[in-house]
Amino acid sequence: MKSPLLPISILSIYKNSLGDRLPLPARMAQCTPDTQTAIFNIATDLASKGGKLILSDLFRSYDMQSQSHNDYVSGKKKAFSPPPGGSFHEAGRAFDIDLSSIKIALQDFWEVAASHGMLPIIAKPKAGASESWHFDCRGSHQLVYQYYADKKGTNFKPYTAAAASGILSIGVPVNAFCTNQTQAAIQSCVIRLGKEIGNIDGQLGRKSQQALEDLGVAFNSGNVSDMLLQVENLVQQQFTDEFKIPSLTSNNFITPPKNTSKAKA
Numbered sequence: 001m002k003s004p005l006l007p008i009s010i011l012s013i014y015k016n017s018l019g020d021r022l023p024l025p026a027r028m029a030q031c032t033p034d035t036q037t038a039i040f041n042i043a044t045d046l047a048s049k050g051g052k053l054i055l056s057d058l059f060r061s062y063d064m065q066s067q068s069h070n071d072y073v074s075g076k077k078k079a080f081s082p083p084p085g086g087s088f089h090e091a092g093r094a095f096d097i098d099l100s101s102i103k104i105a106l107q108d109f110w111e112v113a114a115s116h117g118m119l120p121i122i123a124k125p126k127a128g129a130s131e132s133w134h135f136d137c138r139g140s141h142q143l144v145y146q147y148y149a150d151k152k153g154t155n156f157k158p159y160t161a162a163a164a165s166g167i168l169s170i171g172v173p174v175n176a177f178c179t180n181q182t183q184a185a186i187q188s189c190v191i192r193l194g195k196e197i198g199n200i201d202g203q204l205g206r207k208s209q210q211a212l213e214d215l216g217v218a219f220n221s222g223n224v225s226d227m228l229l230q231v232e233n234l235v236q237q238q239f240t241d242e243f244k245i246p247s248l249t250s251n252n253f254i255t256p257p258k259n260t261s262k263a264k265a
């Protein structure tokens with residue numbers, strides 16, 4: 001199966017007319033299960049230190065990312081925003097936080113975030129620096145990052161390759177792969193399963209075919225959807241926390257940290 005996106009209830013920078021904080025709007029309030037777990041754990045840790053995890057952004061659809069990029073290009077939005085296909089926001093794996101609410105040094109927040117698998121996007125913890133508010137939960141797509149960092153793939157920068165892999169894994173198309181989305185998604189899976197196939201380029205060449213056979217997936221170029229299903233299942237078996245869907249009886253919603261007054265509807 002595809003990596004699922006789960007709804008999440010968490011306080012945001014947005015306020016109602018009375019000045020009460022509102023939950024992150026539903027269109028943005030979605031993330032992968034491992035990201036949801038990370039957010040819950042970071043919010044809990046932060047609350048114990050007197051801070052609050054308040055988000056300004058989480059999931060962005062293709063259209064939302066497109067708009068965000070256009071706003072950056074036109075100057076309406078100052079923070080850099082890549083075109084669709086290159087951001088972990090589009091994979092439900094990145095959040096932007098309100099730095100003024102964490103109440104601890106950014107450096108200390110980096111440690112809290114890293115202990116739950118969320119990494120910053122800038123090199124040094126300088127609060128206020130562009131993108132100092134942005135964190136990614138790369139999950140298994142870190143393997144794609146490393147693969148490209150090791151020059152086993154060369155057609156993308158490591159970060160872009162990893163983000164594209166994350167986006168494909170939730171079933172959202174990435175422009176770079178044109179009409180070969182399924183083939184590219186297969187390649188993302190195969191790399192995360194430890195195989196070397198050259199670039200993620202949507203072309204299932206000899207190396208991809210061999211890797212699939214090695215994984216026990218019969219190569220059938222006439223039925224790429226079936227091959228994708230099979231490698232997705234293998235990925236799911238290996239990275240179970242990225243696919244855990246809460247049972248119907250469990251609470252899907254994350255309670256904001258204690259001592260946070262709930263926004264009135």
Ligand SMILES: [Zn+2]
Pocket residue numbers: 057089094095096133134135
């Ligand atoms: Zn961001």
